[in-house]
Amino acid sequence: MAQHKPGKTETFEPDVVIVGSGAGGGMAAYVLTRAGIKVLILEAGRDYDPVAEAAMFKWNYEAPLGGASTPDKHFGFYDATANGGWEVPGEPYTNAPGSTFRWWRSRMLGGRTNHWGRHVPRFGPYDFKAKSRDGLGTDWPISYDDVAPYYDRTEKLIGVYGTNAGLENHPDSSPGILHTPPKPRVTELMIKAGANALGIPCVPARYAVLTKPIDHPHAPRQACFYATPCGRGCGIGAAFQSTTSLLPMAVGTGKARVVTNAMVSRVVMGENGKAQGVEYFDKDGATHLVKARVLILAASACETARLLLNSKDGGHPQGLANSSGQVGRNLVDTTGTNVSGHIPALENRPRYNEDGAEQAHLYIPWWLYQDQAAGKLDFPRGYHYEIGGRFGPPGSGLSLGSMEDGYGASLKEDARRYYGAQLSFTVRGEMIPNPDSYCEIDPEVKDKFGIPVLRFHWKWSDHEYRQIAHGMETAKEIIERLGGHVLGGPLPKPEQAIAVGGWIIHEVGTTRMGASASDSVVDQFGRAWDVDNLVIADGGVFSSNAHKNPTLTIMALAWRSMDQLAGRMRRGEV
Amino acid sequence: MSTISRRETLVWVGAALAGPWAVTAPEPAFAQETPGLWKELSFAPINAPGYGTDPDLVKPATPWPLTLSEDQRAMLRIAADLILPADERSPSGSALNLDAFIDEWISAPYPDQQRDRWLILSGLVWLDAESNARFHHGFAAAGDSERRAIFDDVAFKGKIKPGYGRPAFFFARLRNLMLGGFYARPEGMKDIGYIGNTPMLAYPGPSDEALAHLNTALAQMGIKPVA
Numbered sequence: 001m002a003q004h005k006p007g008k009t010e011t012f013e014p015d016v017v018i019v020g021s022g023a024g025g026g027m028a029a030y031v032l033t034r035a036g037i038k039v040l041i042l043e044a045g046r047d048y049d050p051v052a053e054a055a056m057f058k059w060n061y062e063a064p065l066g067g068a069s070t071p072d073k074h075f076g077f078y079d080a081t082a083n084g085g086w087e088v089p090g091e092p093y094t095n096a097p098g099s100t101f102r103w104w105r106s107r108m109l110g111g112r113t114n115h116w117g118r119h120v121p122r123f124g125p126y127d128f129k130a131k132s133r134d135g136l137g138t139d140w141p142i143s144y145d146d147v148a149p150y151y152d153r154t155e156k157l158i159g160v161y162g163t164n165a166g167l168e169n170h171p172d173s174s175p176g177i178l179h180t181p182p183k184p185r186v187t188e189l190m191i192k193a194g195a196n197a198l199g200i201p202c203v204p205a206r207y208a209v210l211t212k213p214i215d216h217p218h219a220p221r222q223a224c225f226y227a228t229p230c231g232r233g234c235g236i237g238a239a240f241q242s243t244t245s246l247l248p249m250a251v252g253t254g255k256a257r258v259v260t261n262a263m264v265s266r267v268v269m270g271e272n273g274k275a276q277g278v279e280y281f282d283k284d285g286a287t288h289l290v291k292a293r294v295l296i297l298a299a300s301a302c303e304t305a306r307l308l309l310n311s312k313d314g315g316h317p318q319g320l321a322n323s324s325g326q327v328g329r330n331l332v333d334t335t336g337t338n339v340s341g342h343i344p345a346l347e348n349r350p351r352y353n354e355d356g357a358e359q360a361h362l363y364i365p366w367w368l369y370q371d372q373a374a375g376k377l378d379f380p381r382g383y384h385y386e387i388g389g390r391f392g393p394p395g396s397g398l399s400l401g402s403m404e405d406g407y408g409a410s411l412k413e414d415a416r417r418y419y420g421a422q423l424s425f426t427v428r429g430e431m432i433p434n435p436d437s438y439c440e441i442d443p444e445v446k447d448k449f450g451i452p453v454l455r456f457h458w459k460w461s462d463h464e465y466r467q468i469a470h471g472m473e474t475a476k477e478i479i480e481r482l483g484g485h486v487l488g489g490p491l492p493k494p495e496q497a498i499a500v501g502g503w504i505i506h507e508v509g510t511t512r513m514g515a516s517a518s519d520s521v522v523d524q525f526g527r528a529w530d531v532d533n534l535v536i537a538d539g540g541v542f543s544s545n546a547h548k549n550p551t552l553t554i555m556a557l558a559w560r561s562m563d564q565l566a567g568r569m570r571r572g573e574v
Numbered sequence: 575m576s577t578i579s580r581r582e583t584l585v586w587v588g589a590a591l592a593g594p595w596a597v598t599a600p601e602p603a604f605a606q607e608t609p610g611l612w613k614e615l616s617f618a619p620i621n622a623p624g625y626g627t628d629p630d631l632v633k634p635a636t637p638w639p640l641t642l643s644e645d646q647r648a649m650l651r652i653a654a655d656l657i658l659p660a661d662e663r664s665p666s667g668s669a670l671n672l673d674a675f676i677d678e679w680i681s682a683p684y685p686d687q688q689r690d691r692w693l694i695l696s697g698l699v700w701l702d703a704e705s706n707a708r709f710h711h712g713f714a715a716a717g718d719s720e721r722r723a724i725f726d727d728v729a730f731k732g733k734i735k736p737g738y739g740r741p742a743f744f745f746a747r748l749r750n751l752m753l754g755g756f757y758a759r760p761e762g763m764k765d766i767g768y769i770g771n772t773p774m775l776a777y778p779g780p781s782d783e784a785l786a787h788l789n790t791a792l793a794q795m796g797i798k799p800v801a
Contacts, residue, residue: 055631061758064625064636070684072624083627183779186788193792193800225773345791351767352781391768394757404753407657407729415757419766483795
């Protein structure tokens with residue numbers, strides 16, 4: 001964000017301090033500054049400018065190891081993640097015996113919005129009241145209708161391509177909001193035809209990628225030019241990330257300042273039961289105290305829980321905002337697995353440019369709500385498929401569906417024959433919170449700043465295993481209907497196929513919202529029940545985690561919470 | 575180089591096969607085989623630095639030194655030209671410097687690449703041992719038909735010579751690495767038909783020819799086309 005360098009902070013007295021600059025923090029800064037409120041954004045990572053730093057057009061062969069994933073760059077050399085990934089240098093986390101949870105973090109301005117998948121389905125009416133439907137987990141204290149206007153606003157602001165498909169529990173957007181989706185690829189049309197033949201829908205996906213430009217004096221964004229991988233960061237601003245939109249828009253008002261390399265360690269309480277400010281370490285290890293009327297925590301679900309638990313003091317022995325005991329609890333991710341198939345009919349198919357908007361153009365939304373309601377399925381919550389298969393840019397691992405064989409002239413023919421002849425079905429399902437999945441402070445391990453780290457506990461239930469089994473079986477049916485075979489032999493057992501906890505990077509729920517202070521951490525506006533001037537604006541507030549990717553909902557809820565907060569501040573209530 | 579235990583080998587191979595799943599990968603099929611001429615070797619670890627967690631992405635650079643000898647590189651060039659020979663659509667594997675690609679790969683300080691280093695270096699030792707046992711000279715000195723005779727025993731699925739599971743595992747990995755290195759190059763991308771990474775004002779979608787091909791295939795399956 002080099003074009004909007006923060007000014008001197010010494011003379012800047014913020015009304016609000018925001019911890020985190022990703023989806024939630026960026027949105028909080030955008031909404032509050034528009035309301036005339038002065039905000040200071042604290043980001044644990046370094047400054048980051050996708051315009052200067054994203055290696056958009058670089059070829060894989062120009063990178064070390066052909067761009068392959070390494071422990072230094074877990075999603076490949078060019079991925080827009082700085083100093084992060086499954087491990088952050090000097091900032092460990094631990095797993096309790098018998099648990100496996102992986103926690104993706106980044107340490108850069110804009111956080112994980114720089115490289116995220118950008119798939120943005122809306123939660124629907126059922127998703128906010130899931131317990132009322134099947135008796136499991138908990139309902140949200142709000143309904144879809146409370147959030148719908150904020151979905152509209154958020155989609156309009158960030159820019160989303162897609163269509164209104166009019167499907168059950170997959171809400172339409174208001175007219176005029178969605179950008180036209182790109183034309184489907186051959187592989188997607190094939191999946192749609194095969195799925196439809198089995199009575200399964202397949203419709204345009206919704207991605208936070210512009211297909212028409214959005215003008216803004218501080219954050220002009222171009223339409224997608226149908227080249228370069230979005231995960232490297234998008235210097236033209238077509239693929240949404242906080243660093244090319246929310247942050248420059250906020251800073252452009254003159255009401256926001258950003259401090260990078262600011263690792264917040266604890267919330268400091270005042271005498272009056274209100275939060276006074278936060279303490280942070282700079283990169284040299286020096287501590288700073290910043291004070292404000294209101295604190296917004298948007299450090300990511302687990303980092304925010306860690307911050308609250310580490311803010312315990314004499315008056316809050318269980319950690320701050322934790323009289324319910326729910327901070328760190330109810331940790332959920334999205335379930336995930338992949339099924340790929342080789343399709344003989346796609347062998348040697350005619351070549352054309354299949355880059356498109358890089359992301360999927362079609363997807364398969366969950367379609368069996370009525371069967372579930374009628375008790376016909378042995379698992380309570382749904383999933384969707386993110387579908388794939390295309391003539392992608394070759395890298396260090398050329399995917400030929402393990403069909404390659406032998407050597408010599410026939411091998412070259414194999415490469416031509418099998419390139420682009422695979423279809424993939426990525427299962428993404430809802431997990432129900434359970435008492436065995438949570439995070440807490442590790443009693444011994446500290447990070448390089450001396451801040452105690454998180455220890456994770458994790459367990460799937462049969463709800464998730466049965467759902468994954470159904471997802472694999474159904475993908476196999478589609479692949480076989482298209483004359484193909486599943487790669488990798490017989491389908492594995494779901495216990496083997498399910499990705500480990502955290503792997504889908506949809507971890508939410510650790511500071512959930514609710515209708516009562518006794519069993520939730522925040523109210524419907526993200527306000528901590530225990531601390532009136534502390535608001536949480538990240539995925540921690542989710543009461544349940546529909547299979548639909550969470551970032552759009554994080555932003556819509558953050559907007560809603562900030563509107564309410566701005567009103568309270570204007571009226572002098574906080 | 576020195577020898578390591580069979581168990582250690584299997585741990586390495588298992589790690590190479592593992593994914594983001596909590597369950598350990600099964601033992602490879604050849605675990606119970608007699609190793610034959612394949613030796614369980616170990617090699618000095620690579621201690622060079624990686625590129626770090628925040629490299630300059632716009633100016634990519636490989637910081638670790640290459641480690642293969644000229645003899646090893648020469649064997650890889652021979653293998654590269656057998657595996658991916660020149661034809662009318664693209665040059666040979668050695669012309670695209672696959673020996674350098676493999677050298678960079680197996681010289682990297684990361685765990686996956688270190689496992690491949692063990693496998694590739696062991697495989698090159700095996701290739702020479704196999705050639706010596708059969709033809710009384712090393713692989714580099716062998717004739718084309720002699721080299722092919724060895725490859726033919728390890729390269730084809732379902733036709734692996736009994737007792738050659740370990741060399742076949744090595745060969746499959748070498749082939750996979752070479753396919754990746756080859757088709758990521760501009761000449762390889764042109765051969766395989768990757769078209770893209772070019773900015774355009776509008777995305778045209780599938781060509782008429784590509785759509786016709788799809789719809790013909792769907793019709794043959796008795797499935798109604800959707801476009």
